[in-house]
Amino acid sequence: xxxxxxxxxxxxxxxxxxxxDARGFFYESFNQQAFDAATGTRLPFVQxxxxxxxxxxxxxxHYQLAPKAQGKLVRVVRGAVFDVAVDIRRSSPTxxxxxxxxLSEDNHRQLWIPPGFAHGFLVLSETADFLYKTTDYYSxxxxxxxxxxxxxxxxxxxxxxxxxxxxxxxxxGRALAQAEVFA
Numbered sequence: 364x365x366x367x368x369x370x371x372x373x374x375x376x377x378x379x380x381x382x383x384d385a386r387g388f389f390y391e392s393f394n395q396q397a398f399d400a401a402t403g404t405r406l407p408f409v410q411x412x413x414x415x416x417x418x419x420x421x422x423x424x425h426y427q428l429a430p431k432a433q434g435k436l437v438r439v440v441r442g443a444v445f446d447v448a449v450d451i452r453r454s455s456p457t458x459x460x461x462x463x464x465x466l467s468e469d470n471h472r473q474l475w476i477p478p479g480f481a482h483g484f485l486v487l488s489e490t491a492d493f494l495y496k497t498t499d500y501y502s503x504x505x506x507x508x509x510x511x512x513x514x515x516x517x518x519x520x521x522x523x524x525x526x527x528x529x530x531x532x533x534x535x536g537r538a539l540a541q542a543e544v545f546a
Contacts, residue, residue, distance in 0.1 A: 419525030423483015442491030
């Protein structure tokens with residue numbers, strides 16, 4: 364696996380080794396030992412999630428507060444998304460900054476988003492199947508949402524040809540300045 368740093372040191376793009384020929388391809392999408400060694404973490408993954416969304420759907424920016432904070436290892440197995448991680452650790456020198464990357468079925472990239480970050484994505488293709496592993500279980504009472512379009516964040520979402528489609532919950536996202544964040 365190849366690690367590619369982002370603008371935020373703790374958020375990493377992971378490129379697996381893909382073995383392909385005329386028949387198709389094979390790659391190891393996850394190996395706990397290799398992941399731990401590459402990221403310097405020892406966080407267990409406890410839940411796998413799969414979502415399917417259509418072009419223009421924007422999910423996020425989601426996170427869970429301690430003691431149920433989640434790290435996420437995300438990837439796309441069909442289609443393409445623009446994926447974003449926002450540092451919401453108040454004591455971090457990159458607090459309020461974001462890193463974004465296109466994840467697609469073609470580039471096989473994954474993004475490691477540690478606990479202490481908000482996460483969201485915008486679907487760029489007709490549909491996208493999005494898979495992610497989490498380091499803690501979903502906990503509705505600890506879940507929070509930051510507004511995807513908070514001007515203080517300045518996220519440069521790409522134009523997918525449609526206005527972003529958000530859930531009712533995501534429409535209620537707070538500005539970072541009013542959000543509960545990590546110390």
